[in-house]
Amino acid sequence: MNPRLTHFYAGLEGTWCIREIRKIKGPSLPDAERLLITDSNGNLDGKWLLRGVRSNSRYTSAEEKAQLELRQEGLGRSTSTFAVLIPIKKTEEWWLLSQDQRREIFEEQSKHTSVGLNYLPAIARRLYHCRDLSTDEPFDFLTWFEFSPDHERDFDELLVHLRTSREWDFVEREVDIRLQR
Amino acid sequence: MNPRLTHFYAGLEGTWCIREIRKIKGPSLPDAERLLITDSNGNLDGKWLLRGVRSNSRYTSAEEKAQLELRQEGLGRSTSTFAVLIPIKKTEEWWLLSQDQRREIFEEQSKHTSVGLNYLPAIARRLYHCRDLSTDEPFDFLTWFEFSPDHERDFDELLVHLRTSREWDFVEREVDIRLQR
Numbered sequence: 001m002n003p004r005l006t007h008f009y010a011g012l013e014g015t016w017c018i019r020e021i022r023k024i025k026g027p028s029l030p031d032a033e034r035l036l037i038t039d040s041n042g043n044l045d046g047k048w049l050l051r052g053v054r055s056n057s058r059y060t061s062a063e064e065k066a067q068l069e070l071r072q073e074g075l076g077r078s079t080s081t082f083a084v085l086i087p088i089k090k091t092e093e094w095w096l097l098s099q100d101q102r103r104e105i106f107e108e109q110s111k112h113t114s115v116g117l118n119y120l121p122a123i124a125r126r127l128y129h130c131r132d133l134s135t136d137e138p139f140d141f142l143t144w145f146e147f148s149p150d151h152e153r154d155f156d157e158l159l160v161h162l163r164t165s166r167e168w169d170f171v172e173r174e175v176d177i178r179l180q181r
Numbered sequence: 182m183n184p185r186l187t188h189f190y191a192g193l194e195g196t197w198c199i200r201e202i203r204k205i206k207g208p209s210l211p212d213a214e215r216l217l218i219t220d221s222n223g224n225l226d227g228k229w230l231l232r233g234v235r236s237n238s239r240y241t242s243a244e245e246k247a248q249l250e251l252r253q254e255g256l257g258r259s260t261s262t263f264a265v266l267i268p269i270k271k272t273e274e275w276w277l278l279s280q281d282q283r284r285e286i287f288e289e290q291s292k293h294t295s296v297g298l299n300y301l302p303a304i305a306r307r308l309y310h311c312r313d314l315s316t317d318e319p320f321d322f323l324t325w326f327e328f329s330p331d332h333e334r335d336f337d338e339l340l341v342h343l344r345t346s347r348e349w350d351f352v353e354r355e356v357d358i359r360l361q362r
Contacts, residue, residue: 098243
């Protein structure tokens with residue numbers, strides 16, 4: 001087991017109650033009652049299972065990283081009773097781009113990090129990578145967001161920014177899973 | 182199974198005969214007779230097994246990519262009867278650097294791509310990533326090189342360039358496995 005690997009089981013167990021699964025682009029995921037997040041690789045039954053590893057950052061510059069670290073707060077705040085899990089798959093075209101081309105689209109054109117910074121510390125965020133796992137995964141990334149219920153409108157505004165960006169032209173599948181503790 | 186995943190089994194089978202296993206930094210790998218390279222996840226016995234996925238490039242710019250594609254030749258050339266497998270693990274410090282800091286060390290300070298370009302097309306190369314596999318792997322990358330026996334001296338010269346570079350200050354484990362078809 002990779003110690004940075006996290007499993008997301010949708011089924012009958014877990015701290016997080018699934019409020020709604022929204023199909024954004026491509027096939028959605030089956031409905032389920034609860035989401036269990038665990039490091040262990042137990043034999044859990046579930047409607048679906050997603051997995052991802054926490055890894056090094058791929059686009060963030062040193063200056064952006066310093067700003068993020070200054071403003072962001074961790075997961076698990078007592079007020080963060082709402083969460084959203086967004087699995088995303090990008091097109092083959094995206095993955096064939098060079099690093100500088102992807103960075104240009106990600107930040108210079110789409111302002112992914114700088115727009116996200118405006119929503120800190122309210123919206124806490126953690127990224128998990130799936131594309132390079134040993135198994136063939138349905139998504140390339142899973143992003144986990146946590147916030148208090150009165151920030152859901154801000155969160156939706158952030159999503160509008162991202163989903164209308166140039167970067168999102170390279171998204172071929174996206175599901176939006178709303179949760180509550 | 183991830184279709185981009187490749188397995189390297191060291192044991193009694195395989196096209197490649199292991200000439201020598203050289204300990205460069207950190208623990209080496211046990212001696213074995215042959216190396217089997219396969220996409221399939223069979224139940225093969227082996228002295229050791231390494232795995233990696235082919236993935237998107239992490240540091241190469243569009244201009245460098247164009248130069249590489251212009252000059253490089255594929256694996257499997259009939260004259261390429263020598264190969265070298267180099268598994269590498271980098272330090273935690275490396276992985277905590279931001280993307281621009283890693284790129285600066287990789288190319289601007291260490292000339293990783295531009296030095297490698299000088300050895301094309303003689304030295305063919307393929308990179309496999311291990312760090313983000315589901316299992317905890319002993320190495321972060323595996324690099325596979327192929328060339329004709331009369332280019333082994335050039336290959337060793339390339340290694341001197343890389344191993345004395347700033348980037349190699351972040352290498353904590355490296356093994357050099359020499360093979361022959």
